[in-house]
Amino acid sequence: EAQVTQNPRYLITVTGKKLTVTCSQNMNHEYMSWYRQDPGLGLRQIYYSMNVEVTDKGDVPEGYKVSRKEKRNFPLILESPSPNQTSLYFCASSPRRGYEQYFGPGTRLTVT
Amino acid sequence: RKEVEQDPGPFNVPEGATVAFNCTYSNSASQSFFWYRQDCRKEPKLLMSVYSSGNEDGRFTAQLNRASQYISLLIRDSKLSDSATYLCVVNIPNAGKSTFGDGTTLTVKP
Numbered sequence: 001e002a003q004v005t006q007n008p009r010y011l012i013t014v015t016g017k018k019l020t021v022t023c024s025q026n027m028n029h030e031y032m033s034w035y036r037q038d039p040g041l042g043l044r045q046i047y048y049s050m051n052v053e054v055t056d057k058g059d060v061p062e063g064y065k066v067s068r069k070e071k072r073n074f075p076l077i078l079e080s081p082s083p084n085q086t087s088l089y090f091c092a093s094s095p096r097r098g099y100e101q102y103f104g105p106g107t108r109l110t111v112t
Numbered sequence: 113r114k115e116v117e118q119d120p121g122p123f124n125v126p127e128g129a130t131v132a133f134n135c136t137y138s139n140s141a142s143q144s145f146f147w148y149r150q151d152c153r154k155e156p157k158l159l160m161s162v163y164s165s166g167n168e169d170g171r172f173t174a175q176l177n178r179a180s181q182y183i184s185l186l187i188r189d190s191k192l193s194d195s196a197t198y199l200c201v202v203n204i205p206n207a208g209k210s211t212f213g214d215g216t217t218l219t220v221k222p
Contacts, residue, residue, distance in 0.1 A: 042215055098204075101158070103156050
């Protein structure tokens with residue numbers, strides 16, 4: 001089954017404790033992206049990757065890192081999480097930039 | 113001004129009604145457009161692409177107006193199951209950025 005998977009689905013952590021949210025797709029898509037969604041602010045793009053080893057900042061990259069060492073994986077790293085990073089995070093993939101995107105199920109992160 | 117703007121609603125309509133949403137964008141270089149549906153903070157799911165000539169999928173019609181820089185989504189014969197938040201997405205092909213609108217909430221009532 002074609003899908004985008006994210007792990008973990010739910011995470012509660014404390015300020016400053018490094019964490020990684022994994023994202024994987026099995027559709028051989030070139031483009032992958034991370035978004036955060038907050039009430040009243042819609043979906044905001046954090047980082048995107050147009051292909052392996054090619055990543056770029058979206059609208060809200062501060063406090064996040066990404067890497068794209070393999071085509072299928074695009075992990076989101078929070079080196080020192082803070083409470084303002086409490087949010088619902090979605091990973092998405094697309095055959096190419098500008099095409100339709102397919103989303104993972106989301107990760108609910110709470111930073112206390 | 114936001115790059116992509118949607119009327120947040122909520123739109124409350126009776127079953128069987130026709131409802132239309134608009135989404136305006138500010139960058140004239142935008143080339144690809146989509147409508148997504150999102151239920152209760154679940155993942156957005158692709159509803160339909162928006163083509164220059166307009167396109168239809170069952171009860172749903174999407175249109176693009178490049179001159180006025182907006183896209184629209186028309187839902188005919190609304191069903192209870194159409195209740196959701198509808199998000200528009202605007203892409204600029206030469207850039208990797210993808211910009212979502214904040215969404216329009218639709219509630220269809222019996």
